[in-house]
Amino acid sequence: MTDDDRTLREVGEFSVIDRLVAGRRQPDSVLIGPGDDAAVITAPDGRAVISTDMLVQDRHFRLDWSTPHEVGRKAIAQNAADIEAMGARATAFVVAVGAPADTPARHLEELSDGLWAEARRAGAAGIVGGDLVSSPLWVVSVTVFGDLGGRAAVTRGGARPGDTVAVAGTLGTSAAGFELLSADGPRLPEFEDLCRRHRVPQPPYGQGEAAALAGARAMTDVSDGLLADLGHIAVASGVRIDVASEALQPDVAALSGPADRLRTDALGWVLGGGEDHALAACFPGAPPAEWRTIGTVSAAGTAGPGAFVDGRPWTGSSGWESFN
Amino acid sequence: MTDDDRTLREVGEFSVIDRLVAGRRQPDSVLIGPGDDAAVITAPDGRAVISTDMLVQDRHFRLDWSTPHEVGRKAIAQNAADIEAMGARATAFVVAVGAPADTPARHLEELSDGLWAEARRAGAAGIVGGDLVSSPLWVVSVTVFGDLGGRAAVTRGGARPGDTVAVAGTLGTSAAGFELLSADGPRLPEFEDLCRRHRVPQPPYGQGEAAALAGARAMTDVSDGLLADLGHIAVASGVRIDVASEALQPDVAALSGPADRLRTDALGWVLGGGEDHALAACFPGAPPAEWRTIGTVSAAGTAGPGAFVDGRPWTGSSGWESFN
Known part of the structure; x- marks a missing residue:
């Protein structure tokens, strides 16, 4: 230097x-x-x-x-x-x-x-x-x-009814950091870690390979937003994905401080915020230890392929779109 | 569409x-x-x-x-x-x-x-x-x-004294097209082909592989300017490259019309103009049929490694530089 x-x-x-x-x-x-x-x-x-x-x-x-x-x-x-x-x-x-x-x-x-x-x-x-x-x-x-180390690639298109949906890495932290930075400028000592998470995402390196070795059938990273990206898997696989918000309570609780400060809903960050670059995957059995289960895969049914939370479509932010 | x-x-x-x-x-x-x-x-x-x-x-x-x-x-x-x-x-x-x-x-x-x-x-x-x-x-x-089809890569660093220097593809046409477009705007029917060469360079596809198969010891594409890019080979190989302007007369003659029109020197375009993406290479023997010989490689000597034209350093445009 x-x-x-x-x-x-x-x-x-x-x-x-x-x-x-x-x-x-x-x-x-x-x-x-x-x-x-x-x-x-x-x-x-x-x-x-x-x-x-x-x-x-x-x-x-x-x-x-x-x-x-x-x-x-x-x-x-x-x-x-x-x-x-x-x-x-x-x-x-x-x-x-x-x-x-x-x-x-x-x-x-x-x-x-x-x-x-x-x-x-x-x-x-x-x-x-x-x-x-x-x-x-x-x-x-x-x-x-x-x-790929000789393995088959894990695409978005392999999820099957009965699979478990799981994630590795943080959810909503980049979105929270972005809103904190937008609201208060760059000096927020108590939330500096979240602001840093927006500036530098922390993908769970190595967990993609771990998921593949554990038999993951479909996988993506959360770049647009959890529900938006699970929707990409659902459409590519022709299945329905149901996420239980209850399973995301630890992620929501971790963001309650800044959500209160900004009078907003931390669940919106967790379900709709992109750019954390967590990994989301569908497993035929239990996911690796570092992953947490958040939902299930079922047949698409009459509503067609898609990702739902607590049985309903996600009506919050629909994910990042380049030209909005 | x-x-x-x-x-x-x-x-x-x-x-x-x-x-x-x-x-x-x-x-x-x-x-x-x-x-x-x-x-x-x-x-x-x-x-x-x-x-x-x-x-x-x-x-x-x-x-x-x-x-x-x-x-x-x-x-x-x-x-x-x-x-x-x-x-x-x-x-x-x-x-x-x-x-x-x-x-x-x-x-x-x-x-x-x-x-x-x-x-x-x-x-x-x-x-x-x-x-x-x-x-x-x-x-x-x-x-x-x-x-690479199983072959070794042809780098810039393998030229040796005694090698023949040759090129495939056009030289100076992009520079001529650029000056024509700059001088007269986009409507120049008689020089439209040169203007198109500036907008869409035409690398001699397949000649890189042909050169490798013919034993080329060093190669680069002409993106910065012929003498500048041969200079990169000379420095990487620790040799002197001498280009004979006489060998470039066909390239110069092909650009004499627009050079006269713009009252400039076509040799400058041929030696200094980049972006044609011709290939320039050093061969231990004869180059492939589609290539034309333009110079020789010798020991660096006291002047140090470099590319020269008719025994002298090139004093025209020294090649493209991003921040000028």
């Missing part, structure tokens, strides 16, 4: 990239790392799992709320969660970044440190390549690669 | 994505395509070649110059060229797109048609996944995957 304030324009693209790449130790799965036209990584079982997500300044993060380090961690976390949701492990990332030419170069180094820190948390993965371009606002676009 | 003018906001993220995905036939290498948390593709030789490039509106393309279809083709072409430059074949792409909420949804369909058209040209590859988000300006971020 340098302590100078020179901008990307002053330092120049190639020198900035040299700084970002210098000293990073790539995992053994990286055969050719940054610095050539492309990287080469191993795909041990002859397959690669791939997902991509783009984060745009003021839409997916705010630089007055989040440090560049936190933006980097969030970008990696939400991509890695998509790999976990297939029952795989993240092995490598490439990251394309757009930023204004007058951005201090050290902000890119902080972003890079955040990318690397979260990539390590996600499974000793590395940043194997990238692109750095001029843009009037920050854009961080990540593509993640994962390894 | 629909003919309505409804915006992304009106149609909604998920319905737009449904339209973009509908009816696309994925290649056999795609085990799980769009619609789940991640895609799964085959990596037949147990490795994956990966590269990423981000295109930002008004920086890398202008919507008053290029149709959405052309933006899509360019985004795929410049990414696929990076895979060719490793001696590999592009097999799959993921594409993250940011666009304003008031963008007509059919513009995204045109972009998608362009992405698919160029992916097919690049080697029967498919778009296996993506992301669509709201952004105040268009941003198209592509990640490409390639297959």
Whole structure:
């Protein structure tokens, strides 16, 4: 990390990239790392799992709320969660970044440190390549690669009547953090942990693989909202999913303080809030120990496939929609 | 393709994505395509070649110059060229797109048609996944995957004294097209083909693999400028590269019309212009038939590694730099 304030324009693209790449130790799965036209990584079982997500300044993060380090961690976390949701492990990332030419170069180094820190948390993965371009606002676009370890992928389409629905990771904390930040600005010492959860989600790394090993038949990560994402499983599988709000009382209770403060309903955050990147899956038997059961799968019936809470459709927030 | 003018906001993220995905036939290498948390593709030789490039509106393309279809083709072409430059074949792409909420949804369909058209040209590859988000300006971020077919990758670092330097594809046409578009606006019937070359580069697909099979020791694509990119090979390989301008006379002659019109030097476009995504490589013997010899590799000597033209350093445009 340098302590100078020179901008990307002053330092120049190639020198900035040299700084970002210098000293990073790539995992053994990286055969050719940054610095050539492309990287080469191993795909041990002859397959690669791939997902991509783009984060745009003021839409997916705010630089007055989040440090560049936190933006980097969030970008990696939400991509890695998509790999976990297939029952795989993240092995490598490439990251394309757009930023204004007058951005201090050290902000890119902080972003890079955040990318690397979260990539390590996600499974000793590395940043194997990238692109750095001029843009009037920050854009961080990540593509993640994962390894299924020879197993079949766990899609959204395999849930069957009789399955148990379970989740791993927190629910509603990102939504609560977002509303706290929106209501009171960035200084809220008593709720700082929730605000941090919004800035940096904490997917339950390793639980995607654990679920696959436990026989999960369908899985997704909670990015749009619990009921919205379970609805995606229900539609893809052609089944009905029933969630019992009683089973979510610990999640609701954990958010009662901020909900009281904001005079809102914590259950709404738990059922409708996205971006926690918890995992939700359907199991033919008991889920792994780290998972908690929240519902059941049954035949679609006359109402058609969908996700319900306490027998009723969810009428709160229907989940994140990019263009609203 | 629909003919309505409804915006992304009106149609909604998920319905737009449904339209973009509908009816696309994925290649056999795609085990799980769009619609789940991640895609799964085959990596037949147990490795994956990966590269990423981000295109930002008004920086890398202008919507008053290029149709959405052309933006899509360019985004795929410049990414696929990076895979060719490793001696590999592009097999799959993921594409993250940011666009304003008031963008007509059919513009995204045109972009998608362009992405698919160029992916097919690049080697029967498919778009296996993506992301669509709201952004105040268009941003198209592509990640490409390639297959080395069991061969070693051709990096920038393998050139040796005595090698022959050769190129495949056009040089300077994108730079000429850019200056024509800049000087006279989009209507230039006599130079329309050059303007199109700027909007949609035409990498010599298949020649990366052909070069690898012919024993190429170092290779790159011409994205920054011929001398700049040969300089990258020279530095990575620790050698001196000498280009003979005489060998580039056919390239110069092909651009003499527009150069005269703009009272500029066509050799500058050929040596300094990037974005054609030609391939440049160093061969221990004769290059393949489709390649033309333009120079030689020798020991670095006291001047140090670098690329020279007619024995002198190149003093024209030093190549694309993102933050200038």
